[in-house]
Every structure is written in structure tokens, then in C-alpha cells.
Amino acid sequence: MQYNQQAQRQAWIDGLAQLREQGAISADDETVLIRHMDERLDVVQQELKALVPEYERRAASDGREAADAWLGAQAREMGEREGADARRMVNSLSTIEVGP
Template identity: 45%
Template sequence: MNRGWVEDVERLHQEGLIDGDDQNTLIRHVEDQRRSLQEELALIVPEYKERITRDGQSSADEWLAAKARELGERDGDKTRRVVDSLSTVENQSS
């Protein structure tokens, strides 16, 4: 995990901008996202190589770009839900 990012989250907690639960939620979310991405890449790389052989480079690149968009949108949605669930965000919207 990116140590600089963790330090930023710790600083937010120290400054009272987020509570301990929110701090843990954010750190856990980033770690889960990192692990999920590694698992996805372990599946994507072999399929990409197979698609190059079977369908050609251009087609494989198009598939890879679509897959990257899909992963980015999915991860963005998950992150948005996590951030929206933080007590600080919920309290501001009340």
C-alpha cells in the first residue's frame, strides 16, 4: 500500500476531519481495491495474450481498453459508496 496515502489519511484523523472508524474504513478500502486489482490483472494478462494470438493485436487492445474502463468505473463506484458512507460525509449532508 502507498505509505504516503496512509500518512495523509492519518493526518486527516489527527486534524479531526475524520474519526478513527472512517480512517480504518478508508485504509481497508484502499487495501481491498489493491488486492482486487492484482487478482483481476492475474486473469486479464493471460486472456489478453490469448486474444493477441487468436484475434490480433488491434482487437486485443480494444478488449483491454474496454476492460480497463469497466474496472475503472466499477472501482470508482465502490470508492464513491465508501466515501459517501463516511460519518463525516453523512454528518455534512444532514
Template identity: 80%
Template sequence: MHDQQAQRQAWIDGLAQLRQQGAIDADDENTLIRHMDERLEAVQLELKALVPEYEERSERDGREAADAWLGERSREMGEREGADARRMVDSLTSVQTPAT
């Protein structure tokens, strides 16, 4: 948990630097922080929900099949999270009205 907090703080520090450099404004910074917090929580909950089914599949179908199933779910999650992040970034003020 400490590592996750350190990573979150590094993310926030990086966003603060971008704001100081004028790459994003304060609203965008807050949007990015909120988005990251929401997504981390959602991903953690989704991963926890996969554990019982993974264990059941592992016992029923074998570990190799369960690993393949988990790999597919992970890929789907990654694609979904990537698309969601892209939509969020595209909505940022600094992306919609780039500095000239």
C-alpha cells in the same frame, strides 16, 4: 513492490493528517485503509486474470484488437472501482455527519 508499499504508506500518512485535522475520525481512517487494501488486492487479482485472455486474443485477433478489448475491460474496471469508492466514502461517519 517497494513503490506500491511507499504509495500505501503515503496514503496512510495522508489519512493520519486528515484525522489530526479533524476531517475524519479514527473509524473512518481505518475504513479507508481497509478499503484501499481490499481494492488493491482485488484489482491485482483481476488484472492477473486478464493476462491469459489478452494473450489468447492477441494471437487469435491481433494485438490491436486485443488492446481494444483490454482498454474496454480497464474502463469497466475503473468505472466499477469508482462507483465502489463513492459508496464507501458516502458511508463514512464524517460524510454522514459533517462537522459544523
């Protein structure tokens, strides 16, 4: 799993380097994007680990189906939060022009 994460991170960095070389983003934006991704990955991993005890408690007391539904709702909330955070960060980049 760790290797897969490292490979994905490197692919992300390589993609950003290509965007910078094409002039789509600046070097500063590239640095901001890499830092943002690293920070968000750490936060998401911590949040996911924190969900495990509650999921197990719910599975034991309410059943796996109810626990899975709760976990799905938590995942949706996390995804929406991360998406909003990513939009704010991308909109703050120097080379991004926000439409009307």
C-alpha cells in the same frame, strides 16, 4: 514494483493520518479507508492477473490492436466499478456529508 506499492500505500496512510489530525475524518473512518484500500488493491491485482491469458489469446488470434482495444474496455469497466464502489464507501463514512 513492490517497493513502489509499499511507498504509495504509506503515502496514502500518511495522508489519512493528516486528515484525521485536521478533524476531516474520524479514527474509525481512517481505519475503514485503509482497510478498503487494501482490499480493493488485492482484488484489482487479482483481476488484472486474470486478464493476461485472455489478452494473450486475443492478441494471438485477433492481433495486438484488437487485444489492446479489448483490454482498454476491460480497464474502463474496472475503473467505473472501482469508482462506484469508492463513492459508496466514502458516502458511508461518519464524517462525510452528502450534498443534495
